[in-house]
Amino acid sequence: MFPPRNYSASCFLLSLLLLSTFTLSLSQSHSAAKKKRMREKVRQMFYHAYDNYMTHAFPHDELKPLTKSFTDSLSELGNLKLEHLPRDYSGSALTLIESLSSLVIMGNNTEFERAVLWLSENLTFDVDARINLFECNIRVLGGLVSAHLLASDPSKKLFQGAYNNQLLVLAEDLGKRFLPAFNTPTGLPYAWINLKYGVMENETTETSTSGCGSLILEMGALSKLTGDPRYESAALRALRKLWSMQSSLKLFGTTLDVATGQWIEYSSGIGAGVDSFYEYLLKAHILFGKEDFWRMFHSSYIAVQKYFRHGPWYHEADMRTGRATYWQLTSLQAFWPGLQVLMGDIFAANSSHREFFHVWKRFGVLPERYLLDHQMLHPTEKYYPLRPELAESTFYLYQATKDPWYIEVGESIVNSLNLYTKVEGGFASVKDVTTMQLEDHQHSFFLAETCKYLYLLFDDSFMLGSNYIFTTEGHPLPVLNTWHEELPEAYIPTNWTIMKRQAAANRVSAMSLQECPAMTLNSGQHIESCCHISDARSDHRCLTDEDCGVDATTCRRRSCSMAGYCGLWIFI
Structure with a gap:
């Protein structure tokens, strides 16, 4: 393009500048409109799931959306014959507890206050119910502790009246009921415990690495809030014992015996049974500022990259030899790119995330297990239970890069969920991704995580002015100076969670330009890859x-x- 002969160079340049500014303004306006539209779509998804739960299932644990009934899943997992449940048992309001922080993030203070008041007046843990310690910790204890921290934050103004620490009282009662599980020769906790009577006679001593190593955030926060060190000490002792069981390659197995401290399953990866163990090492360092957690995570991350990584994929390997055992994608692995963002390895995060999304697009949702070596679905694990991990990693990558491609990914996820899983009575899990046959279950983590991460992808205003880390169940915990021996420099308020909106508006796609995403961080900081x-x-x-x-x-x-x-x- 050349200027006319009688057109001055300066005027020509000015016109180009104006055109460029106008084009950028249109692009920004279009992007803002899309994010607003998608935010409202996610809000509608959340309330469709929440309102149906409150109508057809509350105060029981979870909604069965096809039959518009309920399941007390928290206790039924450990009581398949229901022989230990009282006749008048009506659940633990699990989905309501899991929804508390999502209500705050979506700005519904009135419903949050109403929920807190109901829980404080009606919820009890003094029931003859055998529950899974890990699940109860991340869902119930984590939900209560997170909601308490939000309710007691004066800047949030969530209560019209006075908040009297009702949620913390409930959390402390539950935490005390956890402690008998840690009375083992090794300090590693039983996987199952009866809320009323403690460890049952002849209880199984088998547990998972995640079950032992993913308790420190919730129980550590409970100790900080109550001044009672027992919760943090129990979780920390279990974590350190687990750490001492690593192989010479600095790898961990999947299942172990809490009585003997011996491994049962030597094959390991970053998926089910181990995933949140790695996640909590890094997040515990962020939340509590202890360098020990960082050293443990750093060592583990290097081992994962060395022995599990194969290009953008992560297979499983024997913890003793490093030899590959299972070449498979599992849906829980999709959390890994989000974790990589937290410690700065954004190139690797972006690479793996694209592969997970490719599988999502192929099937419409993310199947539970996909055999990489055969390029086929696992014959018996074809389901998709509304898991949040891909949405979670998409949120983290967008926060770190502001690459608009991730907004497109989020839009695709939202559209798929509405197309394939939305029913009149809520959102149903997919039983078979090849037929999209549905299953009568709406898991509580759909409201705690899937909807939350998608909403935050399109509207991160909740995080502006504060630093939060999210537990493995998506419950936000604020990063507080008072909880730190020494606050890590990377997490004082210029970190990735506090983005400059005006800088983000000018961002073009790092993916389309084939630029290094780590160089486009809005904070302007030079964040070094952990690897x-x-x-x-x-x-x-x-x-x-x-x-x-x-x-x-x-x-x-x-x-x-x-x-x-x-x-x-x-x-x-």
Whole structure:
């Protein structure tokens, strides 16, 4: 394009500038309108699920949307014959507890206050019910502790009247009922415990790595809030015992015996049975500021990248030898890119996220298990129970890069959920992704996580001015100076959770430009990849260049030196 002969260069440049500004303004306006439209779609999804639960299932645990009835899933998991449930048992209002922080994030203070008052007057844990410690911890204790912190935050103004710590009273009562589970020779907790009577006679001693290693956030927060160190101490003792059981390759198995401290299943990965263990090491470091948690996570992350990673995928491997065991994608693995964002390895996060989304697009939702070596669905695990992990990672990646491509991903997820899983009575799980046959279950985590992360993707105003980490069940916990021995520098208020909106508005797609996403962080900080280890370090050895991967902050390939350490390839 050239200016006319009688057109001055300055006027021509000015016209180009005005045109560019006008085009950018239109683009920003279109993006804002889309996010607002999608936010309202997610809000409608949440209330369709919530209102049906309150109408047809409350105060029982979860909604059965096809029959518009209920299930007391929290206790039924451990009481398949229901022999230990009182005749008048009406559940634990599980979905209501899980919805508390989502109500706050969506701005419904009135319903939040009404829910808190009902729980404080009606909920009791003094019931003869055998429950799973891990599930009850992340769902019920986590939901209560998070909602208490929100309710007691004066800046939120969630209560018209006075809030008298009712939720904390309930959380402390539940925490005390957890403690007998830790009375084992190893300090590793039983997987199952009776809320009224403690550990049952002849209780199984088998548990998972996640079950032992994913308690520190909720129980640690409970200790901080009550001043009672027993909860944090019990969770920390279990975590340290688990850490001592790592193999020489710094890997962990999937299942173990709490009485003997011996591994039962040696194959491991980043999916079911182990996933939240890795997640809580990093998040505990952020929440409590202890360097021990960071060192543990850093060591574990390097081992995962070395022995489980295969390009953008993560297979499973034997913790003793590092040899691959199962080449499969599981839907729970989709949380991993979000965790990678938290510690700065955004290039790797982006790579894996795209593969998960590719599978989502292929089937319409994300199947529970997909066999990578055969490029086919697992024959018996074809279901999709409304899991949140892909939405969670999409939210984190958008926060870190402001790449509008992730908004498109979120829109696709929302449309799929409405197309395939929405029914008159709520949202139903998919029993078979090949036929989209539905199952009569609306899990509480659909409201606690799936809807929450999708809403935050399109409207992150809840996080502005505050730092939060989200538990593995999606419950926000504020990062507080008073909980830290020393607040990590990366998490004082210039971190990724507090984005400059005006800077984000000018962002173009890092993916379309093939730029390194880590270089487009709005904070302006130089965040180093956790996986980037200089030659001066002696705690990571490599055999080939493939072991070293790509540096997240420069997008340069890293090579394995003759001495066996990772360093950057330098390009002039």
